[in-house]
Amino acid sequence: MNSEYGQHISVLLQESLDYLLGKISPEDSSVKYFADLTFGRGGHSLALSQRNSSIQLICLDQDPEAIENGKAMIAEKNLSTRITLHHANFRNFKKIVETNHLEIMQGHGGFDGILIDLGVSSHQFDTGERGFSFRFDGPLDMRMNPDDGGELNSFSTAAELIKNSTQEDLTKIFFEYGEEKFAKRIAQKICEERKVREIKTTNDLEEIIFHCYPKAMRHEKIHPATRVFQALRIAVNHELEIIEEMIPILAQMLCVGGRLAIISFHSLEDRIVKHSMRNLEKNEEIGRVLTKKPIIPSNEEILRNSRARSAKMRVLERL
């Protein structure tokens, strides 16, 4: 395993495994297929593979560093016959399965469980050169897949977005994806600044945002740049569009009784998950929502891992 790859504590670990496995007992020896579409540090996948030794896992991550670390970990733990890791955006999951694992859809009737644990990993957040955080000075990148090579998206970096978007578009991004109340003022300031210098680094942007905040609000618990950085990350990686597009497709890829569990970290994501799952239950009638209220972490988990505090999990079972 790559020692450079930072720690990441898996969120809602027991709860997600309990829901995904449902009635499957540890002794059940028939082969089962699960997918982890956001492998990250592999915490959920590893725990899932340990719960039942007949589980086969197809895993994806769009981050090349997560893949490099994951491949080493899988080899080190002798799991290469049970865990297959693909470097891809989960937007391409169906194509990947049809090309490489068609027997799961045709022979087995689909996946027994699919997990999505959205958002950034602690490694991404804590690596200054990736540009996700204003805590470190680094290039304003924020792409989860910096070498997408034009895959189907060729996402722009945050710096390119800042450079090329109109003031109206920036305002909309900051307001809608960050719920930033000074969205308009920050977008205006960015547009003034970019006429005289390039806004290239996390520090450049953090400084602009900081000074757009009224003095009395600059040193509150939540740093002024938090919401704009979150908004840019969501925009750069097309996070909301992809999750909305994929939920109905993933539901169709489950076998009867198979479960889709999605862990999200902010209200916009959760709203999409909630509405999409409800639509599959009420209108499409192909699934049943198992979580009438979202599953949230215990106080104990939040004390252990503050990143868990905003997590919500919803689960759909295929009919």
Ligand SMILES: C[S@@+](CC[C@H](N)C(=O)[O-])C[C@H]1O[C@@H](n2cnc3c(N)ncnc32)[C@H](O)[C@@H]1O
């Ligand atoms: C919160 S971490 C997952 C942590 C993992 N469950 C664990 O326990 O170690 C989220 C991961 O999902 C990946 N990711 C986010 N959106 C993705 C997408 N659309 N396609 C593929 N991977 C994605 C990120 O690169 C990141 O590594």
